[in-house]
Structure formats: C-alpha cells, structure tokens
Amino acid sequence: MNRSRLFLIIAIAVAAIGFTIIAASGINKNLVYYWTPSDLHKAGDKAYGATIRLGGQVLPGSVHHQSGSALDFDVTDKHQTVHVKSTGIPPQMFREGIGVVVEGTMTREGFFQSERLMVSHNNEYRSPKDGQAVDAKKLIESTKGVDVK
Amino acid sequence: MNGTITGGWGFVWSAYGLTAFFLTAYAVSLFVRLRNERSR
Amino acid sequence: MTPNHRFPRAPYALLALGVILLLLGSYLGLFVAPPEHFMGDVQRIMYVHVPTAWNALLAMTFALVCAIAFLFRGDFRWDARMEAAIEVGVLLAFLLCCQGAIWAKPTWGVWWDWDPRLTTTAVLLFAFIGILALRRFVDDPVRRATWSAVATIIAYADVPIVYYSVTWWNSLHQLQSSPATVSKSFHLPLRMNAFAxxxxxxxxxxxxxxLASLRLEHELAPPPHELDAVGELA
Structure with missing residues (x-):
C-alpha cells in the first residue's frame, strides 16, 4: 500500500517534469512546424537546399495561375514576403488572404519552390447568413489559422 | 476557384459511416466478450 | 465485486439514450444546419469530430482519475475502470484521427501532416495502446494494475500538450474554437452529439x-470446470 503510494508520487513527478520540459520548449519555440517569411529571411544561407515548410498568408493580389495546376503567389507574415512557385494542386479553399503552409525548398533565384500546398483555415465557422455580414477585408485580417502578427 | 468547397458529401458520409461502423462494432464486441465471460 | 452492480441496467439505458441523441444530432447536423460559408457541406464533419475529440480527452482524464485512485486506495475496482476508460479512449482517439484525416483532405489538401496537434494526438493514441498491450503481458494482477496506473499517469501528461499544441507552436490545425467563433446555427447539433x-x-x-472485473474474478478464482481441465493436464 505504501509502496503503491510511492509509485503514485513518482509517476506524478515524472509526468509533471515531462510536461514542463515540453511546455517550455513550446513557449521557446524550440520545436518548429513551419517557418514564417521572417524566419526564412533571418536564416540566410541555411534556408537554401533543405526541405522546409513555409507558412503565412497569401498576399491579396499576388496569385497568378500558370499552366495546369501551377501557381505563383506571395506568402507574407506582414513583415516579410516570400515569392512561392507551387506545382501542387491547390485545395478548393485556396484564395487570396487565406493561411497556407507550403512544403519545398528556397532556391538561389530567390523564390520558394513548393510541391505541396496546404491550406490552413482559421477557427471560425460561419453560416452563409453571418458570412454575408462579414466583409472580405475583415476575413482577410482574421486568418488566425496561421500566425500573422 | 473562389475559395469555397463545393460538394464533398462523400467525405461527410465516410466520416459518419466510419464512426457509426466502429461504434457499433465496439458495442457488439463488448456484448460478446461480456457474454463469454459470464458463461464461464 | 463488480462495479456499478447496483444499477445493472444503467449502461444499457445510457447506450440507448446515446444512440437516439446521436441520430437526432447527426440528422440536424447533416440536413438542417446550414453549410459553412467557405467549407460548405464538408464542415458537417465537425458535428462528429469535435464531440469525439472532447470525449476522447474526457475518457483519458477518467483513466487518470482511476489510476490515481487505484494507487492511493489499492481497490481493484479502480483498476477495472481504468482499463475500461483506456480502451474506450483509444477507440475514440482512433476515430478522431480517421475523421480528422477525412476532414483534412478536402479542406487542407492533405490527409495527414506532422503538425503539432496531429503529432501529439497520435502520440496519445499510441501511448494508450501501449498501456493496453502492457496489461496483456503482465500476469500478476497487482503488478499489472500498478505498472499500468503509473504508465497512465505519465502518458496523461500528453493530454494538456494536445490541448495547448495549437497555441504553443505554429500549426496547420486551427486554434481552439469557442462559441464566439462558431455560428449559433451550428451549436445545437454540436452539443447534442457531444452529449450523445x-x-x-x-x-x-x-x-x-x-468485463474487466469478471475477468479478474475468474483469474483469481477460476471456475471449477476450468480447474478440472488444469488437473487433467497436470
């Protein structure tokens, strides 16, 4: 009985320590799922060649359709902008102003070559009736699915 | 392309169908296992 | 010995109530609620995905309570409840990942990606599958209960990480929604299915x-005809 209470204390301690380590690394952003355009600019030469994910907002007015499913657009975090050439088929949700995560590599020519285009929507779910009340500008500002600071 | 999804009912039905299937299968397995254990 | 023996019909009543409510909530979600502004009809997956997520985490939380109660009190009814909560939690977490993948394909454009929310959820699923496997390999009931209770407490540390993953790290998965970010017309089917x-x-x-209690009873005191069988073998 005392032994099992000792186990209880040890288990809680291990869980708490593990949780704290991961929480701290999360808050320090030691673990990164995608790079923002600012991160990419800061990385300099390290950004070239490696397969990375770039996340941000599709800059309104920057989308150009090429032949087939190929697309050109700019990804922005409001501070920096990266030009993206995408060959992946865009999801139906893709539009100007929406959050995207693209997977690929930064090229020496200064654009990001992506083969995988993912759309990141925000946490808002609106019925069409509410949707009409929300103007497009506000929707673009509220793409919280991707950190835009 | 206007940023909205059209159609996609196939996805909706798969999600609900899969959920219903596994919940039912779990219920059946639970009843069978209980019956077997009770008849031991 | 058997837990909840005082209300033998209670679980069947709950299951019946759950089925009726799930049919009703899903009917409202599939045919009555309006489609979402951008996601259209695909958003209807929310009415089954979000309730599954809430209840999966709730089942894991109940498993944690049982694990602590067992280690504190040494009562095997808590061990039985913990095994039950983990198995049902694993079922829901598995369904959660499948529903999520089906929803992700048309909206994000991919079935799966190793973003923080998805990765931590997969870790949770496999950690609890591991605990169920651990229980199968330990023959001594006391050790089995103690070790799996310890493992449950440690694995549970992942639950708040799953919850906060979308705020701590940048992710493909959106932030937690709240009633303020979800239109009122979507609330009723969501809540009905959550209770279902x-x-x-x-x-x-x-x-x-x-079932777990019965198995333990039979393990500790095998039914007479099985003892005979053992005797014949010996």
Whole structure:
C-alpha cells in the first residue's frame, strides 16, 4: 500500500517534469512546424537546399495561375514576403488572404519552390447568413489559422 | 476557384459511416466478450 | 465485486439514450444546419469530430482519475475502470484521427501532416495502446494494475500538450474554437452529439469495467470446470 503510494508520487513527478520540459520548449519555440517569411529571411544561407515548410498568408493580389495546376503567389507574415512557385494542386479553399503552409525548398533565384500546398483555415465557422455580414477585408485580417502578427 | 468547397458529401458520409461502423462494432464486441465471460 | 452492480441496467439505458441523441444530432447536423460559408457541406464533419475529440480527452482524464485512485486506495475496482476508460479512449482517439484525416483532405489538401496537434494526438493514441498491450503481458494482477496506473499517469501528461499544441507552436490545425467563433446555427447539433457520445462513452466504460472485473474474478478464482481441465493436464 505504501509502496503503491510511492509509485503514485513518482509517476506524478515524472509526468509533471515531462510536461514542463515540453511546455517550455513550446513557449521557446524550440520545436518548429513551419517557418514564417521572417524566419526564412533571418536564416540566410541555411534556408537554401533543405526541405522546409513555409507558412503565412497569401498576399491579396499576388496569385497568378500558370499552366495546369501551377501557381505563383506571395506568402507574407506582414513583415516579410516570400515569392512561392507551387506545382501542387491547390485545395478548393485556396484564395487570396487565406493561411497556407507550403512544403519545398528556397532556391538561389530567390523564390520558394513548393510541391505541396496546404491550406490552413482559421477557427471560425460561419453560416452563409453571418458570412454575408462579414466583409472580405475583415476575413482577410482574421486568418488566425496561421500566425500573422 | 473562389475559395469555397463545393460538394464533398462523400467525405461527410465516410466520416459518419466510419464512426457509426466502429461504434457499433465496439458495442457488439463488448456484448460478446461480456457474454463469454459470464458463461464461464 | 463488480462495479456499478447496483444499477445493472444503467449502461444499457445510457447506450440507448446515446444512440437516439446521436441520430437526432447527426440528422440536424447533416440536413438542417446550414453549410459553412467557405467549407460548405464538408464542415458537417465537425458535428462528429469535435464531440469525439472532447470525449476522447474526457475518457483519458477518467483513466487518470482511476489510476490515481487505484494507487492511493489499492481497490481493484479502480483498476477495472481504468482499463475500461483506456480502451474506450483509444477507440475514440482512433476515430478522431480517421475523421480528422477525412476532414483534412478536402479542406487542407492533405490527409495527414506532422503538425503539432496531429503529432501529439497520435502520440496519445499510441501511448494508450501501449498501456493496453502492457496489461496483456503482465500476469500478476497487482503488478499489472500498478505498472499500468503509473504508465497512465505519465502518458496523461500528453493530454494538456494536445490541448495547448495549437497555441504553443505554429500549426496547420486551427486554434481552439469557442462559441464566439462558431455560428449559433451550428451549436445545437454540436452539443447534442457531444452529449450523445458522452452517454455512449459512459455506457461503454461501465460495461467494459464489468468485463474487466469478471475477468479478474475468474483469474483469481477460476471456475471449477476450468480447474478440472488444469488437473487433467497436470
């Protein structure tokens, strides 16, 4: 009985320590799922060649359709902008102003070559009736699915 | 392309169908296992 | 010995209630609620995905309570309840990942990606599958209960990480929604299905705990005809 209470204390301690380590690394952003355009600019030469994910907002007015499913657009975090050439088929949700995560590599020519285009929507779910009340500008500002600071 | 999804009912039905299937299968397995254990 | 023996019909009543509510909530979600502004009809997956997520985490939380109660009190009824909660939690977490993948394909454009929310959820699923496997490999009931209770407490540390993953790290998965970010017309089917799956989960856990208790009883005192069989072998 005392032994099992000792186990209880040890288990809680291990869980708490593990949780704290991961929480701290999360808050320090030691673990990164995608790079923002600012991160990419800061990385300099390290950004070239490696397969990375770039996340941000599709800059309104920057989308150009090429032949087939190929697309050109700019990804922005409001501070920096990266030009993206995408060959992946865009999801139906893709539009100007929406959050995207693209997977690929930064090229020496200064654009990001992506083969995988993912759309990141925000946490808002609106019925069409509410949707009409929300103007497009506000929707673009509220793409919280991707950190835009 | 206007940023909205059209159609996609196939996805909706798969999600609900899969959920219903596994919940039912779990219920059946639970009843069978209980019956077997009770008849031991 | 058997848990909840005072209300033998309670789990069946809960299951019946859960099925009726799930049918009603899903009917409202599929045919009555309007489609979402951008996601259209695909958003209807929310009415089953979000309740599954809530209840999966709730089942894991109940498993944690049982693990602590067992280590504190040494009562095997808590061990039975813990085994039940983990198994039902694993079922819901598995369904959660499948529903999520089906929803992700048309909206994000991919079935799966190793973003923080998805990765931590997969870790949770496999950690609890691991605990169920651990229980199968330990023959001594005391050790089995103690070790799996310890493992449950440690694995549970992942639950708040799953919850906060979308705020701590940048992710493909959106932030937690709240009633303010979800249109009112979507609330009723979402809440109905949340209670429906809660009732199903509770009914399942109660029945599964009975099964675990019965198994333990038979393990400690095998039924006479099985003892005969052992005698013949010896």
């Amino acid at each position: 799956i809660l009732f199903l989960m509770t009914g399942f856990i109660m029945l599964r705990a009975r």
